[in-house]
Each structure stands twice: as C-alpha cells, then as structure tokens.
Amino acid sequence: MATLSASKALTLAAPLSLDSGQVLEDVQIAYETYGELAADKSNAILVTHALTGDQYLASKHPITGKPGWWERRVGSGKPIDTSRYFVICANVIGSCLGSTGPASIAPDGQPYAMRFPVITIRDMVRGLVGLLDGMGIERLHAIVGGSMGGMQALSLAANWPERAERVLVIASTSRHSAQNIAFHELGRQAIMADPNWQDGDYYASGASPDAGLAVARMAAHITYLSEDGLTDKFGRNLQDRDTKSFGFDADFQVESYLRYQGSGFTRRFDANSYLYITRAMDYFDLAEEHGGRLANAFAGSQARFCLVSFDSDWLYPTAESRHVVHALNAAGAAVSFVELSAPYGHDSFLLDVPALDRVVKGFLE
Amino acid sequence: MATLSASKALTLAAPLSLDSGQVLEDVQIAYETYGELAADKSNAILVTHALTGDQYLASKHPITGKPGWWERRVGSGKPIDTSRYFVICANVIGSCLGSTGPASIAPDGQPYAMRFPVITIRDMVRGLVGLLDGMGIERLHAIVGGSMGGMQALSLAANWPERAERVLVIASTSRHSAQNIAFHELGRQAIMADPNWQDGDYYASGASPDAGLAVARMAAHITYLSEDGLTDKFGRNLQDRDTKSFGFDADFQVESYLRYQGSGFTRRFDANSYLYITRAMDYFDLAEEHGGRLANAFAGSQARFCLVSFDSDWLYPTAESRHVVHALNAAGAAVSFVELSAPYGHDSFLLDVPALDRVVKGFLE
Structure with a gap:
C-alpha cells in the first residue's frame, strides 16, 4: 500500500x-x-x-x-x-x-x-x-x-x-x-497466517500480507451483502465461459467478484490497520x-x-x-x-x- | 495430516x-x-x-x-x-x-x-x-x-x-x-494463499498448508452455527480473563473456540481434499x-x-x-x-x- x-x-x-x-x-x-x-x-x-x-x-x-x-x-x-x-x-x-x-x-x-x-x-x-x-x-x-x-x-x-x-x-x-466477532477474528487470523505479515513488521520488507488481507476482505465482503442480493446479482452464473472448467479457476461470477474485491482492497488498505480497527469494533x-x-x-x-x-x-x-x-x-x-x-x-x-x-x-x- | x-x-x-x-x-x-x-x-x-x-x-x-x-x-x-x-x-x-x-x-x-x-x-x-x-x-x-x-x-x-x-x-x-459458493471460495483462497500449499504439491515437503486450512475451516464453521446459537453459547464472554487484554490474543470465548476449531481440523483433514470437495459442492x-x-x-x-x-x-x-x-x-x-x-x-x-x-x-x- x-x-x-x-x-x-x-x-x-x-x-x-x-x-x-x-x-x-x-x-x-x-x-x-x-x-x-x-x-x-x-x-x-x-x-x-x-x-x-x-x-x-x-x-x-x-x-x-x-x-x-x-x-x-x-x-x-x-x-x-x-x-x-x-x-x-x-x-x-x-x-x-x-x-x-x-x-x-x-x-x-x-x-x-x-x-x-x-x-x-x-x-x-x-x-x-x-x-x-x-x-x-x-x-x-x-x-x-x-x-x-x-x-x-x-x-x-x-x-x-x-x-x-x-x-x-x-x-x-x-x-x-x-457472530460479528467471529467474522472479524477469521479475517485477523487470515492476515496473521500470511508469512509476509511477520508479526506486523512488514513495512520495510517490500512485501506486505496482501494474500491474507485479501482473504479477510473477502470474508467481510460476504457479510456486507444479502443472500438474496448475491443471488440476484450473480446466482450461479458462470464467468466468461459457457461450461464449468472442472478446475479451480473462478468459474462462477461470484468467485471472480470476490477475488477482485479482495485483491483491489490490498492496494488501498494496510493489513495492520485492519487488525486494529476490527479489534476496536469487536471491543x-x-x-x-x-x-x-x-x-x-x-x-x-x-x-x-x-x-x-x-x-x-x-x-x-x-x-x-x-x-x-x-x-x-x-x-x-x-x-x-x-x-x-x-x-x-x-x-x-x-x-x-x-x-x-x-x-x-x-x-x- | x-x-x-x-x-x-x-x-x-x-x-x-x-x-x-x-x-x-x-x-x-x-x-x-x-x-x-x-x-x-x-x-x-x-x-x-x-x-x-x-x-x-x-x-x-x-x-x-x-x-x-x-x-x-x-x-x-x-x-x-x-x-x-x-x-x-x-x-x-x-x-x-x-x-x-x-x-x-x-x-x-x-x-x-x-x-x-x-x-x-x-x-x-x-x-x-x-x-x-x-x-x-x-x-x-x-x-x-x-x-x-x-x-x-x-x-x-x-x-x-x-x-x-x-x-x-x-x-x-x-x-x-x-452465498454458499462465496464462502467456499473464501476457504479455497485461504488455502491457496498459504505458501505451504505449493500448488498442492506439499505431501513430500513435510509442511502442509495448515494455516490456510484452519482459516477455511473457521469460515465454514461460522456458517454452520446460527447467530442466536453463537450468542447463547458465547455472547461477548471473555476467555480466561476478567477484562479485555487490549491485545490480539483470543480475548473472547468465540475467538478461542474458532481458533480451536481451525487448528484441530488440520490434524484430521487434507487441504487438497477440502479444495476438491468444496468444488464438487459448488458445482x-x-x-x-x-x-x-x-x-x-x-x-x-x-x-x-x-x-x-x-x-x-x-x-x-x-x-x-x-x-x-x-x-x-x-x-x-x-x-x-x-x-x-x-x-x-x-x-x-x-x-x-x-x-x-x-x-x-x-x-x-
């Protein structure tokens, strides 16, 4: 960031x-x-x-x-x-x-x-x-x-x-x-599990825990949307394909959307800030x-x-x-x-x- | 495992x-x-x-x-x-x-x-x-x-x-x-973000993507419980302490419970199996x-x-x-x-x- x-x-x-x-x-x-x-x-x-x-x-x-x-x-x-x-x-x-x-x-x-x-x-x-x-x-x-x-x-x-x-x-x-605390704890654990987190001392390392932060963001993002909203917006629609790939690419639009939300977020947000602010909310x-x-x-x-x-x-x-x-x-x-x-x-x-x-x-x- | x-x-x-x-x-x-x-x-x-x-x-x-x-x-x-x-x-x-x-x-x-x-x-x-x-x-x-x-x-x-x-x-x-797909995708991304996953080729490495798998399990586990059930079971009760620690330990019982669920799971389950079975369910x-x-x-x-x-x-x-x-x-x-x-x-x-x-x-x- x-x-x-x-x-x-x-x-x-x-x-x-x-x-x-x-x-x-x-x-x-x-x-x-x-x-x-x-x-x-x-x-x-x-x-x-x-x-x-x-x-x-x-x-x-x-x-x-x-x-x-x-x-x-x-x-x-x-x-x-x-x-x-x-x-x-x-x-x-x-x-x-x-x-x-x-x-x-x-x-x-x-x-x-x-x-x-x-x-x-x-x-x-x-x-x-x-x-x-x-x-x-x-x-x-x-x-x-x-x-x-x-x-x-x-x-x-x-x-x-x-x-x-x-x-x-x-x-x-x-x-x-x-439940609110549970979702935040999940996000914090995702960040802390990222080896780039390095107990938070990553600022000078040239690498930040983007993978963990993206997962945290994906988890939070699901909670921001309603089930019906997700169904209306994405349903089971496939992304840029007519049939399932039988692989682990983002076959479904909702997968592609979540990955985009996760990776885009890391450009503008600091993982340690995510830890501190979620903690404040949980408290x-x-x-x-x-x-x-x-x-x-x-x-x-x-x-x-x-x-x-x-x-x-x-x-x-x-x-x-x-x-x-x-x-x-x-x-x-x-x-x-x-x-x-x-x-x-x-x-x-x-x-x-x-x-x-x-x-x-x-x-x- | x-x-x-x-x-x-x-x-x-x-x-x-x-x-x-x-x-x-x-x-x-x-x-x-x-x-x-x-x-x-x-x-x-x-x-x-x-x-x-x-x-x-x-x-x-x-x-x-x-x-x-x-x-x-x-x-x-x-x-x-x-x-x-x-x-x-x-x-x-x-x-x-x-x-x-x-x-x-x-x-x-x-x-x-x-x-x-x-x-x-x-x-x-x-x-x-x-x-x-x-x-x-x-x-x-x-x-x-x-x-x-x-x-x-x-x-x-x-x-x-x-x-x-x-x-x-x-x-x-x-x-x-x-929404079901979204939660599974979150889990898969957590596993794949773990450097120990190594594109799935971790069996001979002596290290498996336990951190990512634990996060995936935590996410899934939240979906298995009701909000009321979580509130009845844990509420905002603190874990083994009388006051908040103002740190990032598991202050709340629900945090401690999720960490336990996540880490316990990695003893008995293979991360790649988690990828394949969630994919089958999403399909x-x-x-x-x-x-x-x-x-x-x-x-x-x-x-x-x-x-x-x-x-x-x-x-x-x-x-x-x-x-x-x-x-x-x-x-x-x-x-x-x-x-x-x-x-x-x-x-x-x-x-x-x-x-x-x-x-x-x-x-x-």
Whole structure:
C-alpha cells in the first residue's frame, strides 16, 4: 500500500489518553471538508466512516481514483447539502489514509506496527473531538455515520453529549455480537497466517500480507451483502465461459467478484490497520461502558436521534437498531427509527436507496 | 495430516467415468459397517457424510479418538437401529480417510495432488454405487444424509432411482447458492494463499498448508452455527480473563473456540481434499443436470422421500428444502417434509435434536 499525505491534516494539541491506559502523542488527523463553515460555526456536520472507509467522502480517492464513498448523498443539493452545511469527514486513528495508525512513524523513528496501542471506538471519537476542538467547532449540527460510523456517532452522543444536536445512526449496532466477532477474528487470523505479515513488521520488507488481507476482505465482503442480493446479482452464473472448467479457476461470477474485491482492497488498505480497527469494533459495547445498561449511555441527552436499519442487513440486523431505540426511549431521548427495505444487505447504506436519501435530508432539516 | 488405512476398503471393479470426462482408475472406497446384512440383503441403509465427515459414523475416529459423528443416532435401539439394519458409511472419493483422493498415489507413483480430477457430487455417488455393487446390494432400504450427505442422497435418487426405497435428506439443498459458493471460495483462497500449499504439491515437503486450512475451516464453521446459537453459547464472554487484554490474543470465548476449531481440523483433514470437495459442492445443481427443471430429476421415482430442514439453518435454509419438495410434488413422488425448530443452525443435524431422532426412526419403519 502506498504511503499517502492527506490533503488536510491537523496535529492534535494534546496527547490522546486511550481506553487502554496508554497515551498516544503527536496524533495527526487527516480530513476532508466540503462546503463552507458559517460564521457562527453552527452548520457543521461530521460524517464518520466505516471500517475500511476514509475521509474521501465526496471527493476522489487518491489511490483508487474512484468517486467519494458517499458522493451520492453529499454535495450541493444532495441529502447532505454542501450549499448549506459544512461537512467534515476525517480518517479515524488506527487507519491508514493519513491519520495516525500502525503504519505511522513512532517517536523512535520506526513504524509503530504492532507497537501501536489497541484502540477503541471511543478512542477514535476522542481523535475526532480533538479535530473539532482544533477547528473551533463546539457543537455539530449533526453527526452522521453508517456501520462503524454509526458506532462512532453513538459513542460521541454517549460520551460527549453536548457536541452534537442530531445523531444519525445507519445500519449500525451498540455492540458487536459473537457472530460479528467471529467474522472479524477469521479475517485477523487470515492476515496473521500470511508469512509476509511477520508479526506486523512488514513495512520495510517490500512485501506486505496482501494474500491474507485479501482473504479477510473477502470474508467481510460476504457479510456486507444479502443472500438474496448475491443471488440476484450473480446466482450461479458462470464467468466468461459457457461450461464449468472442472478446475479451480473462478468459474462462477461470484468467485471472480470476490477475488477482485479482495485483491483491489490490498492496494488501498494496510493489513495492520485492519487488525486494529476490527479489534476496536469487536471491543465495542456501549452498554458495558456505561454500567451494563445501555439507557445509561444516553441519560440526559438533549440530542435528537435517528436510527435507520435495512431489512436485508444480516451483519447488523434491525433488532440491533431496535435495541438502541429502546434504550433511547428508556433514557427519554428524542428518537425516530425506520427500517428501510433494500435488497443490498449491510451495504445498502452506501448504495442507491432513495428512501435513505429522504430520511437523511429530512432529519438534518 | 497422518496417512491412514481404513479398517475396510474395497477397490472398485471398474474405472470410474467422471462428469469431467476423465476416468479414475483403481478407485478405493474406504467404509465402515454396523449391524448385520440380512440374507436377502434387504436391510441395508447407506448413510452419506458431509463435507468434512467420514466413514466413522458410529465408531471411534482413528485420528481424533472421538466418537463417531452420528453415534447418537446410529446403534442398537437408536433411530437408525443396527439391531435391525445393516448400516454402511463410506468415505467419499476426493476425501482423505482412505478413499481415493488427491493425497492418494497416482499410477505414476506420486500423489495425485492437483492432478486429481475435479469431481462432482454425482461422481462421489458413482463411487458409492460401485461399493454397493461390490457388496452385492442392489437396493437400499434407505439412503440417509445431512448437508453434503443430503446432496448425495438426492443425486442417487435422481440418477440411480432403483437403488433406494427411501431417501432421507436433512439440512441440504439441490444446488449451491451464490452465498454458499462465496464462502467456499473464501476457504479455497485461504488455502491457496498459504505458501505451504505449493500448488498442492506439499505431501513430500513435510509442511502442509495448515494455516490456510484452519482459516477455511473457521469460515465454514461460522456458517454452520446460527447467530442466536453463537450468542447463547458465547455472547461477548471473555476467555480466561476478567477484562479485555487490549491485545490480539483470543480475548473472547468465540475467538478461542474458532481458533480451536481451525487448528484441530488440520490434524484430521487434507487441504487438497477440502479444495476438491468444496468444488464438487459448488458445482452441484441437480436441476441443471436434468434439463434445467428439478422435477425432471425425480420423474417416475418410486422411492419415498423425506426432507428435513432446521429453522435456524442459514447455510441451507428451509426454502431450499421446500424447493426440493415442490419439485418432488411436481414429479408425483411420495414426499414428506418437516421444518424442525432447533437452535444450533446448520449443525443441528449432528446435534441433540430429539425431534430429528423421531423423524429418522419413523421414516425408516
């Protein structure tokens, strides 16, 4: 993976004290912004990204050259309207697109690699709050996030309740289930089984654990799609052939697609970052952080919440969103909740779902 | 994986002509039997095994030392009553417990490895029919199989309809879905990414692709369990510790369990066999073999069928069994169908589900 300078970056004024008890010094947060910040700084929306997401929310990705991951929803006249709002998207710590992570250079001049501290979702949000502090933004118009981005939105709402007026959580959860952890552990084991991983010290070796990372990505990718979606998209269709090869090439389109997803991913993502971020997600349990009762996390919150789930999402199914909604109700918070029908599984939050556009636009008004 | 001599083995009288067009010579089928064959040979039941199963149906596994995989259902007085029936269970070709597979020695004196022909479910059944021929058993009282075993039962019923009076298909499917293929492809890629795989030529190297095979097994294992089952069994419980380690050890019980499942599996299974058998399953599409219409597969069948699914099985969900039942109805076959409630996901067919015991026993009467 290429090293990359983000177009904008801020070094946090203070060291980050992490949930592990460790302290991270000289933390850099790479970010992108869209639209103009109002003079009273009242129109900022922070969009938080998913596991393998990044700050290139509505602008071209510097490695892949692809459009921003939410360009369909962020821009002038779009559901998150950059002619009205100042939209910020920052790479989380632990990642690899310019924010401090395992590939960053430690104070001793060598990459952190596995010396990087294990971080939590709350630690990621600490970094984002540091960025907002640096930008002088005391209160967000909204925080908006899907998947792991939703975890960050919930964590901000729970731990820095004064920092956001609106909290929009899409296709997310307040805790990782055993099955969620299992899929992540599978991915981590695939990476660690790759001899190029070398206990994480591969940055100077000229070879990175791409094979293991590709397998991890393939596993995760299956969980992002619905069974019906896979069947509709690929079924048992063959790839570039009329009959089975009776060999081990990618006979089926779905095989070819997965291989492409796996190998393409290694160009833009660092394997150690994948380890750290999946670990943070697995550790996420917002109730546990708040005395074992999720409603406690939101006690006294003045924010308005909106939870969105998708009926075909089996990674973070609707029941997980409903669980959060019940806790918000118990805490007396203002919350709306909708389960949208979309065929794409967990990935629906990234894809063309007009009903989601309407929910996002409406909630931000 | 240790090389192993099965307690009983039969070399097929004729070469096997495979679906690929290739011919396999000197095919050995390793098998176990339980109970006594009646003088008129009318009481034989063939139990077909799943992907990583074997012939040790109701007797100790020679490598693991564990009880047979269906001992709870096969034995004197049990649902498959060995005091009444002569029960046969054979290792499928392509596997590694004594039947001819990629680890077997080819005519040139070297292991087949990836020179072994790609086989299909129907090819596996060809091997089993050859075994029955060798034993002089023209007509089975029943064929019984779960998961891939059910595919073999369906294939026998479709292609050798005169060979079984009763066909019991548990937690199975008539075709692999895109999602099924995706999970298998993930496993194959994990094996092939392991440098010890060496394009399959690892038998003489002293090192086998255990790391890749363990990852493949972990991926498959997740699909065998239900989300609720995982949550009930493990939840977010920590393993041998009171607090998170903030490291990459197996903090959670589910991680420890998966690692154990993965590493234990490599002791008893050959990675190339895993490639070949998953490929056979992915190729399985019984309708495609019969002009694109599943009912054609069962036209004129005189057998009685019973299909069983489990409500928590998301690998081969109830809809797949129902699909087969509809085809059997369209073909005018005698069929009963039941969806059983059990919390264990796909693995329910192997576990303590008393309702399944009753269905098996009743159907065999």
